[in-house]
Amino acid sequence: MKIALAQxxxxxGNFESNTAKIISHIQEAKQNGADLVVFAELCVCGYPARDFLEFNEFIELCDESAKKIAEVCIDVACIIGLPTFNHxxxxxxxxxxxxxIEDGKVKAIVNKALLPNYDVFDEYRYFEPSTEFNCIEFKGKKIALTICEDLWNTIENPLYITRPMDSLIHQQPDVMINIAASPFAYNHDEERIAILSDNASRYKLPLLYVNQVGAQTELIFDGGSLVFDNTGKLIDELPYFEENMAYYTLGDDDVITFDHPSTLKTERPADIEQIYQAILLGIRDYFYKSGFKQAILGLSGGIDSAVVCALAAEALGAENVMSVLLPSRFSSDHSLxxxxxxxxxxxxxxxxxxxRNITExxxxxxxxxFNNLxxxxxxENIQSRSRAILLMAMCNKFGYILLNTSNKSEAAVGYGTLYGDMCGGISVIGDVYKTQVFELARYINRNKEIIPINSIVKPPSAELRPDQKDTDSLPEYDILDKILExxxxxxxxxxxxxxxxYDEPTVRRVIRLINLAEHKRYQTPPILRVSxxxxxxxxxxxxxGKYLS
Amino acid sequence: MKIALAQxxxxxGNFESNTAKIISHIQEAKQNGADLVVFAELCVCGYPARDFLEFNEFIELCDESAKKIAEVCIDVACIIGLPTFNHxxxxxxxxxxxxxIEDGKVKAIVNKALLPNYDVFDEYRYFEPSTEFNCIEFKGKKIALTICEDLWNTIENPLYITRPMDSLIHQQPDVMINIAASPFAYNHDEERIAILSDNASRYKLPLLYVNQVGAQTELIFDGGSLVFDNTGKLIDELPYFEENMAYYTLGDDDVITFDHPSTLKTERPADIEQIYQAILLGIRDYFYKSGFKQAILGLSGGIDSAVVCALAAEALGAENVMSVLLPSRFSSDHSLxxxxxxxxxxxxxxxxxxxRNITExxxxxxxxxFNNLxxxxxxENIQSRSRAILLMAMCNKFGYILLNTSNKSEAAVGYGTLYGDMCGGISVIGDVYKTQVFELARYINRNKEIIPINSIVKPPSAELRPDQKDTDSLPEYDILDKILExxxxxxxxxxxxxxxxYDEPTVRRVIRLINLAEHKRYQTPPILRVSxxxxxxxxxxxxxGKYLS
Incomplete structure (x- = not known):
């Protein structure tokens, strides 16, 4: 049996384009001799559709798409993910x-049992968990099909009281398939491989795993679909941060083989390289999916805006990035x-x-x-907000999206001006601590100097009053970031x-600052999630609320 | 048995003040001869504590508070709500x-089984649902104690597959007690009475229901604790929007009696009166609990800012409200x-x-x-954002909190300027449609003219260009609000x-505007919830995303 994994x-909510993309990949896989094409979790509507799932019309549109997809499943089967009414x-x-789907018809329906409802996930808000587990028979093989979290109830830390594979294994399946929508975090690829490998070895079954790729506002799906043998050994890995389709053969001996050169990585890429790639995809998809092309940002001469500018230029093309220098009377010559x-x-x-004319x-x-107070x-905030007015006026006049340049350390302690430098359509490095911003800058400069060395080595400053330094108000970033973490x-x-x-007064002060800044973070743009x-x-x-201290 | 309901x-997270308040009410109730004092759901930590529940220290602090409360429970028992580790x-x-708690010790623990995870609720994010149900024996009576949602699995629309009372009823309880944290919405009091009455009549048991009161940022708890007889008849009702403690006697015949004059309402107050009271509590608690006293807002001469100003003056005292008139070259004389x-x-x-000097x-x-474009x-937005800079500068200089004056109709269709009139610490009428704002204005004027009649009767205008009217861009509000609803x-x-x-092009245009404004609403202040x-x-x-149309 030849199986295509479509990542x-x-x-x-773009049913037209999602359906067309699924259908064209079924047709391509069929031409290449595939018996089965596997797509990701909730591929029909995109993930996370959030409260669109509460609109009956949205679910009906999913059903209509599934019907269109079924029509092309002649002499080829497929697995797609979608929300359904259970009646x-x-x-x-x-x-x-x-x-x-086989022979133009839905032959089996599998419902997700383990519904993640932590961190960014809200699945119990929408879905009823499944309690029935059945393998799917296809061309003489029994497939144990599960959906994402269904395989994530670890032995060490069981978050749920059921484990779907413990039921399915009694039906003697030949292979496991898991379809997922598993978002990126810099440590998530290794965790994913470890947990899926554990499943393959525990149940002594080969495992094919298909993830989504692409960014949905703040969530970045990194792809990296995986194939394991029945000992838990990772035998193939699809590329990260890009679309791909690859073919695998499940032999009579239930061994998975493939013809293409393995794309298995010999070593995991460094976290900072992954973060870099994830942010590029995050920027690109935010602009592409919202129908915009051009970004704008304020350049201070500091490292944060420099890194964001370099990332935007790489993601969108330098010709689509408008950088604006907005000097005040406190801006230093070297910053300009x-x-x-x-x-x-x-x-x-x-x-x-x-x-200057505006602040005056x-x-x-x-x-x-103010009367000479x-x-x-x-x-200080008048300066930051004056810059925001100018940048937003440029957006309104020319159709740019403003990129927010706050980093995670600043966002954590509220070291930023609401309606000032905290403005923007999307926060590019709002999940990147300042110490990681330095790493990102060095990574961007890995081949040649793009970010001026001076922006990297000079002491960080908001330049909102004479001779201001971040360390006037905050601990050194290497200490601050550890406390924040x-x-x-x-x-x-x-x-x-x-x-x-860590020093007690410093720790107490930092935690107090974090909690006092909740009202600011409530109003910040969505943040590309990389941690x-x-x-x-x-x-x-x-x-x-009164906060922990 | 004499039971005190403490609303x-x-x-x-203010363990000190919550614990002190609970203890002082136990002592007061004991002095008044109570055998049992009943407090609301999660009273020890406040509700909703959200991700503070993920801090082990937070749960330990709840445990410490419970120990202090237990110490005073000598010759009086109490029921308190708190999060606990289940090990x-x-x-x-x-x-x-x-x-x-009885005789200084925790005699029984009841865990919530039905965990609301819709709308504003995220309880499945934190808690494991209970599957064990046992009555509590106290002074010869069996109490069926449940927590809020546990009684809300209606027969008509069963959201859950279990119903705790269906188990508890087999143990032949004498009385039901339900402790709750049920937030206000203008239609919620009637729904609450209907559902609880249905429980009392279905299980043929008297029911005592204790709700929280007070606002937690956007959520407003309205109190209105309830007492039903075993036919489902409502026999008493505690006041709405204020603290109260009342006493009830459960006789040997399992009939509930009480000495105080019944506070049962003869008719439900009008929605707009409830909304008015809820918003006053929402403003008061937002300022009190965050340690601020003084509000600021921009006054345009229009109805929205006028209503917000009147509400703030009533909630905080007129002496604590700074209103700022910020005329531009487009402001009309009559507005000023x-x-x-x-x-x-x-x-x-x-x-x-x-x-004018700033915008110029x-x-x-x-x-x-801009080059003469x-x-x-x-x-237009430069004007709105210039006003926001001035108001925020006043906040920063003098310690005001800015009140946002956007209404729900504007927020829905994005008829507002991000970082301009959409600024503020809290949105006062962001859950009140424009047609309801008119009702609120008339309610505020019920005894005398507070809001100038001209602000109510003139056609709404943002006054950002000459002779602008809301209806240039939007349908009439009575039509718009129905489509929005x-x-x-x-x-x-x-x-x-x-x-x-409704007219097809209008409906399609309005829905498109709603979806296009998601990015604006993402960055708006928390909104006092009244619907x-x-x-x-x-x-x-x-x-x-690509949106429904």
Whole structure:
């Protein structure tokens, strides 16, 4: 039996393009002699469709698409993922389903049993979990078909009280197939391989795994579909961050073979390389899927905006990136020079608009109210917000999308101005800690100097008052980032972080800052997620509350 | 047996104040001869604590609070709600629990079985559902204790496949007690009474129901705790939107009696009166719980900002409300006059800051880029964003919180400027359709003219270009709001809404506008929720997707 794994990029709610893409791959696979073509979880509607799943019309459109797809399944079978009505009298009315389609008809339906409802996942919001498990018979083979999380109930940390394969294995299947929509995080590829390998060896079955690829606003699906033998050995791996279709033969001996050169990686790429690739895909799909081409951003001469500019130029083409230098009376000459060098290195478009006349007009207008009170955060924020007004005016006039350039460390402690530098359509490095931003800059410069060395080596500064440095208000970033990681990623208490060797007042101050900034993060743009715990849908905190300390 | 129902206002994560409040009410109830004091669901930590529940320290702090509460339970028992570790080897490690405490010890633990995971609720994200059901014996009576949603699996529309009372009834309980954290929506009191009444009559048991009161950022808990006899008749009702404790006697005949004058309402208050009360509590608790006193807002002379200003003055005191008039060259004389009349009627503080110099400075700075391109949305938004800069500068200088004045109709169709009039710490009327804003204005004026009649009767206008009217871009609000309600509240398709008698191009255009505005709503402040379907956590839509039409 020849099986094609189709790792494709879907668009949420775009039934026309998703259906056309699925059909064309079925036809191509059929021409290449495939008996079965396997697509990813919820491929018909895209993932995550969120509350569109609560619209009956949305589910009906999925059903219509499935009918169109079934029509082409003559002399070739396919597995597709879609939400379906279950018509049960109790429980939720939807299932997260896989259709096995053969001879133009739906021959079997498998429903997902384990519904992830943590971090960015909300599947229990929509779906009823399945409690029935049956193998699918096809061309003399028994297929144990499961959907994503169904294989993720680990032995060490069982999050659920059932395990679908423990039921299916009693029906003596020949092969496991798992269809998934598993989003990227920099450590997720290794975790995925380990858990799937464990399944293959535990059940002594070969395993074919198909993931989605492509970004859906903040979530980036990295592809990297996988094939294991019945000892749990990884025998093939589809490319990451791009579409692909590959063919495998399940022999009479239930051994999987393939003709193409293995794309198995000999070593895992470094985290920072993965993050780089993920962000490029995230930017590209955000623009492509929302019908925009041109990005704009403010360049300060600092490392954050430089990295974002370089990423945008790589993702969209330098000709589609407008960088704007917005100097104030506190901007240093070297910052302007660093920004100009970057523009020259990248070849992107650039404008310079000084903000002094604007901030002076605002301060003059506020003179009766402010009445010679000393310069403070109010005047600092006026600068940041004046820049945002100019950038947004350019967006409104010319059709750009503004890229947000805040990093995760700043977003964590609220070191940014709401409606100022926290503006944007999408946050490019909002899930990248400052120490990782330095790594990204060095990675971008791996072949030649793109980001001016001076932007990398000078002490970070917001330049909103004379001689300001980030370290005036914050600990050094290597210390700050470790505290942030402990609190955000690992949900440690201050006592536990202090025990790791960090200064008590610093730890308490940082955690206090994190919690005080919830109201700011509530209003920030969606953040491209590259870590296991990003701000946004994956981390849901109260705004008004008294916080842990 | 004398039972006290304690309907209190908790503060998320404020263990000190929550515990002190619970203890003082136990002591008061004991002095008044109570045998048992019943508190609301998750009263120890406040609801919803969201991802604080993922911090082990947070759960440990709940446990410590429970120990302190247990110490005072001598000669009086209590029921409190808190999250607990279940120490099971499979499934999630937390339960949403109720402790029955007697003689200084936890005598029984009840865990919630039905975990709401729709709309604003995410309980399956944190908790493992219970599958064990046992009555509690106390002073010769058997109590069937359940937690909120446990009684909400209706016969007509069973969302869950279990019903805890169907198990508990076999143990022949004498009384039902349900502890809840049930947030307000304008139609929710009647629904709550109907469902609980149905339980009392179905199981032929009296029912005591305790709800939380108080606002937690966007969610407003309205109290209104309820007592039913064993025929399902409502016999008493605690006040709405305020703290209260009331006493009931469960006699030897299992009949509930009480000494105080019944506070049972003879007729349900009008929706708009409930919305008004809910918003006042929402504003008050947002400021009180975040430690702020003073609000600021921009007054345009229009009805939205006038209504918000009146609500804020009532909630916080007129002396704590700073209203700012921010006229542009397009502001009409009558708008300024209407705003000034409002300020005079309310007696709140007021400043006037013209924005013309600022918008001119911005437009002059952008002249090289804009290069005489015609006036369009870019210049309109510059005005709105200039106002936001001034208001935020006032916040930063003087410690105000900015009140957002967008209504639900505008928020729905994106008729507002991101980083402009969409700014604010909390959105006061973002869940109130424009037609309801008119109702609110008339309700506020029920005794005397507070909101100038002219603000109510003149055609709505953003005044961002000469002679602009809302109806230039939008249908009349009575039509628009019906289409919005169909799509947002009832998830109808365009075809279904058209069938209700609305013009096809209008319906399609409105639905398109709703979906195109998702990226704007993603970045808006939290919205005080007063309807069954508010924007925010209760409505989670993809940003990048191709939309239903």
């Amino acid at each position: 494709l990029n879907y668009h949420i 049960k009298t109790e429980g939720k009315d939807l299932n997260n389903s896989a259709y096995f 020079k660093d920004a100009e060098d970057l523009v020259a290195n990248l070849g992107c478009k650039s404008e310079t608009i000084a903000i 007009a605002i301060e003059t207008s506020l003179h009766p109210q 000393p310069f403070n955060i109010a005047e 402990g609190y955000i990623e690992h949900r440690l208490s201050s006592a536990e972080i202090i025990k790791m060797g 296991p715990k990003a701000f946004g849908m994956g981390r849901r905190m109260p705004i008004v | 209190l206002n908790y503060h998320i 099971k080897t499979e499934g999630k490690d937390l339960n949403n629990s109720a402790y029955f 006059k209407d705003a000034e009349d409002l300020v005079a009627n309310l007696g709140c503080k007021s400043e006037t800051i013209a924005i 400075a911005i437009e002059t700075s952008l002249h090289p880029q 015609p006036f369009n949305i870019a210049e 169909g799509y947002i509240e009832h998830r109808l398709s365009s075809a279904e809404i058209i069938k209700m008698g 069954p379907k508010a924007f925010g956590m209760g409505r989670r839509m993809p940003i990048v």
